[in-house]
Amino acid sequence: MTHYKSGCLVFGIMLALLAPNTSSNSEDHLSPIIVVGATARSAPEIIIQGLAEGRRVVGLARSPEKIKIDHPNFTAIKGDVYNVGSLANALDGDEVVISLVGPSHVPGKEVTSVDLYSVGTASLITAMRRKGNTRLIVTSSGGTEMIPDDKKTTGSFAENFVWLKRGLYQDMQRMEKIVTNSDLEYVILRPRGFVDQPAKDNLKIADGVPTPNPSSILSYADFAALVLSLTDGDRYLNRPIGVYTDEYATSP
Numbered sequence: 483m484t485h486y487k488s489g490c491l492v493f494g495i496m497l498a499l500l501a502p503n504t505s506s507n508s509e510d511h512l513s514p515i516i517v518v519g520a521t522a523r524s525a526p527e528i529i530i531q532g533l534a535e536g537r538r539v540v541g542l543a544r545s546p547e548k549i550k551i552d553h554p555n556f557t558a559i560k561g562d563v564y565n566v567g568s569l570a571n572a573l574d575g576d577e578v579v580i581s582l583v584g585p586s587h588v589p590g591k592e593v594t595s596v597d598l599y600s601v602g603t604a605s606l607i608t609a610m611r612r613k614g615n616t617r618l619i620v621t622s623s624g625g626t627e628m629i630p631d632d633k634k635t636t637g638s639f640a641e642n643f644v645w646l647k648r649g650l651y652q653d654m655q656r657m658e659k660i661v662t663n664s665d666l667e668y669v670i671l672r673p674r675g676f677v678d679q680p681a682k683d684n685l686k687i688a689d690g691v692p693t694p695n696p697s698s699i700l701s702y703a704d705f706a707a708l709v710l711s712l713t714d715g716d717r718y719l720n721r722p723i724g725v726y727t728d729e730y731a732t733s734p
């Protein structure tokens with residue numbers, strides 16, 4: 483297993499300020515986590531907030547040297563979701579697995595031939611079974627609920643956006659089915675669009691109903707707090723939930 487630890491002054495200082503309160507008994511029970519796709523834009527907030535809660539955190543990435551987080555409870559590990567062995571190698575068996583993987587794509591261009599979510603998540607489940615991990619949190623999208631049969635001609639930005647990304651959302655649907663049919667504890671998250679803004683504590687959850695507000699935005703910070711709140715206990719367990727806000731980047 484190759485572990486990478488990279489130093490970064492800014493993050494080092496930030497994490498020193500957020501140093502875990504190891505004397506807090508109330509936080510001792512929080513599960514360790516492994517963030518899969520740890521170079522994702524949404525990953526740093528989850529890692530940093532998780533460390534601040536006193537958790538052991540592993541970040542798995544194809545290029546772990548890109549993760550600029552230095553903390554005694556953090557380990558960056560090289561891995562690829564197409565390689566089950568690299569995933570199993572990264573797991574100790576007690577972590578909650580949080581998947582943030584997504585394919586790179588050019589905004590405004592049609593996304594085709596995606597199997598990263600379905601094949602990658604099947605690999606993750608195989609590795610988890612091998613090592614004994616029991617809980618998986620995956621990131622899907624509210625877009626999975628909106629895939630049209632045909633290209634719409636309304637000129638709606640949201641509809642065109644979903645049409646161009648339908649190949650991606652279709653693979654998320656395959657992923658959701660694989661997760662739902664697994665014997666794991668799971669939460670499937672269907673967020674709307676992420677933005678890099680401070681926490682606003684404004685997330686809303688669509689539980690058992692379609693995710694409203696297609697063009698709404700949520701901050702990585704709020705999303706991270708939600709994800710971490712789902713690693714223990716049974717809130718929203720074993721179902722998909724929509725994650726949205728009443729805030730828009732542009733007028734809906």
Ligand SMILES: NC(=O)c1ccc[n+]([C@@H]2O[C@H](COP(=O)([O-])OP(=O)(O)OC[C@H]3O[C@@H](n4cnc5c(N)ncnc54)[C@H](OP(=O)(O)O)[C@@H]3O)[C@@H](O)[C@H]2O)c1
Binds near residue numbers: 543545563564586675
């Ligand atoms: N961004 C949004 O507005 C939005 C909205 C709804 C849902 N989502 C979903 O939420 C999740 C997180 O979003 P994000 O924007 O933070 O993601 P992101 O920045 O696009 O990052 C995706 C991550 O997946 C990793 N990855 C790709 N292929 C991989 C592989 N074979 N093995 C391991 N890792 C691999 C990438 O690693 P490399 O650095 O090596 O490429 C990258 O770290 C994604 O599933 C995304 O589809 C995003």
